[in-house]
Amino acid sequence: MSQPDSAVADAQGGAATESLAALAKRHGLRRAIARPSLPYYVGQLWARRHFVLKYATSRNVSKYSQSMLGQLWQLLTPLLNAGVYYLMFGVILDQKKDIGNYTAFLITGVFIFTFTQRTVSGGAKSISNNLSLIRALHFPRAALPLAYAVQELQQLMWSMLVLIGIVILTGEPVTTMWLFIPIALLLQLTFNIGASLFMARVGAFARDMNQLLPFIMRTWLYASGVFFSIPDRVADLPESLAFVQYIMELNPAAAYIELMRDLLIYDHPAPQWAWTTAIFWAVFALVIGFWYFWRAEERYGRG
Amino acid sequence: MAEAKPMAMERVWPLTAEEQEARTKSSATGTPTVIVDDLNIIYKVWGAASEEEKGNAATALLRLLRRQGRPQMREVHAVKGVSFVARHGDAIGIIGRNGSGKSTLLRAIAGLLPPASGAVYTDGQPSLLGVNAALMKELTGERNITLGCYAMGMTPAEVRAKYDEIVDFSGIGEFVQFPMSTYSSGMGARLRFAIASAKVHDVLLIDEALATGDREFRKRSQKRIMQMRESAGTVFLVAHNLDVIEETCNRVIWLHKGKIKMDGDPAEVISAYNKA
Numbered sequence: 001m002s003q004p005d006s007a008v009a010d011a012q013g014g015a016a017t018e019s020l021a022a023l024a025k026r027h028g029l030r031r032a033i034a035r036p037s038l039p040y041y042v043g044q045l046w047a048r049r050h051f052v053l054k055y056a057t058s059r060n061v062s063k064y065s066q067s068m069l070g071q072l073w074q075l076l077t078p079l080l081n082a083g084v085y086y087l088m089f090g091v092i093l094d095q096k097k098d099i100g101n102y103t104a105f106l107i108t109g110v111f112i113f114t115f116t117q118r119t120v121s122g123g124a125k126s127i128s129n130n131l132s133l134i135r136a137l138h139f140p141r142a143a144l145p146l147a148y149a150v151q152e153l154q155q156l157m158w159s160m161l162v163l164i165g166i167v168i169l170t171g172e173p174v175t176t177m178w179l180f181i182p183i184a185l186l187l188q189l190t191f192n193i194g195a196s197l198f199m200a201r202v203g204a205f206a207r208d209m210n211q212l213l214p215f216i217m218r219t220w221l222y223a224s225g226v227f228f229s230i231p232d233r234v235a236d237l238p239e240s241l242a243f244v245q246y247i248m249e250l251n252p253a254a255a256y257i258e259l260m261r262d263l264l265i266y267d268h269p270a271p272q273w274a275w276t277t278a279i280f281w282a283v284f285a286l287v288i289g290f291w292y293f294w295r296a297e298e299r300y301g302r303g
Numbered sequence: 304m305a306e307a308k309p310m311a312m313e314r315v316w317p318l319t320a321e322e323q324e325a326r327t328k329s330s331a332t333g334t335p336t337v338i339v340d341d342l343n344i345i346y347k348v349w350g351a352a353s354e355e356e357k358g359n360a361a362t363a364l365l366r367l368l369r370r371q372g373r374p375q376m377r378e379v380h381a382v383k384g385v386s387f388v389a390r391h392g393d394a395i396g397i398i399g400r401n402g403s404g405k406s407t408l409l410r411a412i413a414g415l416l417p418p419a420s421g422a423v424y425t426d427g428q429p430s431l432l433g434v435n436a437a438l439m440k441e442l443t444g445e446r447n448i449t450l451g452c453y454a455m456g457m458t459p460a461e462v463r464a465k466y467d468e469i470v471d472f473s474g475i476g477e478f479v480q481f482p483m484s485t486y487s488s489g490m491g492a493r494l495r496f497a498i499a500s501a502k503v504h505d506v507l508l509i510d511e512a513l514a515t516g517d518r519e520f521r522k523r524s525q526k527r528i529m530q531m532r533e534s535a536g537t538v539f540l541v542a543h544n545l546d547v548i549e550e551t552c553n554r555v556i557w558l559h560k561g562k563i564k565m566d567g568d569p570a571e572v573i574s575a576y577n578k579a
Contacts, residue, residue: 020341020424023335023388024335029424029425031423047456051454055437065442066441136437137454137455
C-alpha cells in the first residue's frame with residue numbers, strides 16, 4: 001500500500017486539495033534546518049555557558065579518573081614536562097649561554113606554547129570527535145571548541161602554579177609586573193578561542209587535517225622562540241635578512257611567550273611589538289574565527 | 304511547572320508576528336505539529352571499502368594517480384518520498400525491519416539530517432531522546448545528570464529542581480554516587496531515559512530507549528510518555544518490541560525499505576506487519 005499525500009490530511013478532516021507545504025504555512029510550522037543570525041547565535045551560546053563549563057570540567061575529571069593519583073596529574077603533567085625539557089635543552093644540549101635564568105625562560109616558553117597548541121589541536125578535533133553528540137542534541141556547535149578551550153584554560157591554571165613556583169625557586173623576585181600577567185593570559189586565551197573555532201570548522205570538513213596538524217604545530221613550536229631568544233638569533237643575520245625579524249615578531253605565539261617572560265621573569269613591561277602583535281591577533285582571530293565557524297553552523301555533523 | 308517556559312521558547316529564529324498568530328490559532332489538540340512532505344534522505348557513508356580495495360597505502364596512492372576519488376564513499380538512499388502529518392496529542396509508533404530507515408526518519412524530523420529533497424515542517428524544536436551522547440561513563444551518575452541536563456539546555460535552577468525527580472524515576476538509588484561504567488545496562492538505560500525525559504519537549508523522538516530495563520521500569524516510562532502526549536505534545540517512538548508500541552501509541556507507521564508501507568491504527572498495522 002503506497003501512500004498518497006492528501007489522504008493523510010483527508011483522514012484528519014483537512015482540505016483534500018491543500019498541499020502539505022500550504023498546510024504547514026497555515027499552521028505556522030517551519031522547516032527545521034536553518035542557521036540563526038549572528039547576534040541570536042551569540043545569545044544561544046551564552047545560554048549554554050553552564051554546559052560549556054560543565055563539559056570542560058567533566059572532561060578534565062574523566063581524563064584522569066582511571067589513574068591512581070587521579071587529579072594530581074593535572075599538576076604532575078606540567079611538572080614532568082618541565083623536567084624533561086630542562087634535561088634536554090638545559091643540560092644535554094646546554095643552550096644556557098647568554099640567557100639569564102634559562103630554566104625559567106625555557107619552561108615559560110613551553111607552558112605558554114603548550115596552552116595555545118593544545119587548545120588549537122583540541123578545537124580541530126572538537127567537532128569530529130563529538131559527532132554523536134551533534135547528531136543527537138540541538139545546541140550552538142561553537143560550544144564544543146569553546147569547552148575544549150575552557151578545559152585547556154583549567155589545565156593552564158595548574159601549569160601557571162608550577163611555573164610561578166619554578167620562577168620563585170630560581171631566585172626571581174615577585175614584582176608589580178605580575179599584575180599584568182592576567183591581561184597577557186586573557187589576550188592569549190582570546191587568540192586561542194578564535195584560532196580553535198577556525199580550526200574546528202577546517203577539521204570538521206577536511207578530515208585529513210588531524211593527521212597534518214601535529215607537523216604544523218611542531219614547525220610552529222620551533223619558530224616561536226621556545227628554546228632560544230628570537231632577538232639573539234636575528235642579531236647574527238646579515239643586513240639583507242633584517243626582515244626576518246619582523247616576520248618572527250608577527251608570530252602570535254612568539255608574542256605571548258615574550259610577554260609572559262618579560263612580565264614574569266625579567267621584570268620589564270615587554271617591548272611594544274609584543275603587545276601590538278598580541279592584541280592584534282587576539283581581536284583578529286576571535287572575529288574571523290567566530291564568523292568563519294558560524295557560517296557553517298547548520299552543516300556540522302551532517303552528510 | 305514554571306521552569307518549563309524558557310525552554311519552550313528555544314527556537315532557531317524569533318517568530319514573526321504572522322507565524323506567532325498562526326501558531327496560537329492552532330495549538331489545540333488535533334492541529335499539526337510535524338508535517339513531512341515528500342521527504343528523501345540520502346547520506347554518504349565513508350570507509351565502505353570494496354572487494355578489490357585492499358586498504359593499504361599503495362592502492363591509495365594508485366587511486367590518487369589515476370584521479371579516481373575515494374571509492375570508499377557510498378550513497379545510501381535511506382528515506383524515499385515519505386509524507387505524513389502528525390498532530391498535537393499523537394503518539395506515533397514507527398515500525399519496520401532493521402535498515403528500513405526508522406532512525407534516519409527520526410533524525411530528519413529532529414532537523415539533524417538535511418533532506419535531499421522534500422521538507423520537514425515543525426512547530427517548535429523536535430528533540431531526539433538522545434542525551435546519552437553527552438554523558439561520560441567514567442563519571443558518577445550525579446555528575447552525568449547535571450551534564451546531561453545542561454546539554455539539553457536547562458539552567459542550574461531547573462537542574463536543582465529536577466534532580467531528585469530524575470534520581471527517583473531512574474530508581475538507581477545510591478548508585479548515583481558511582482561511575483556510570485559500574486552500572487548494569489538496564490540501570491544505564493533507566494538513568495538515560497530519566498535524564499532525557501526531565502525536559503519538557505514540544506515534539507519528542509524516542510529511538511529504542513525502552514528496549515532495556517525491566518518490566519516495572521517499562522510501565523513507568525510508558526506512563527511518562529502518556530503524560531507527554533496529554534500535555535499536547537507529539538511523541539514518536541521507534542521500537543522493535545511491538546507490545547510497547549501497541550500499548551503506547553495511537554497510530555503506527557510501517558516503514559519498508561525507506562517507504563511508508565502502511566499508516567494507521569496500531570492493531571491493524573501491527574497485525575499486517577506480523578503477517579508480512
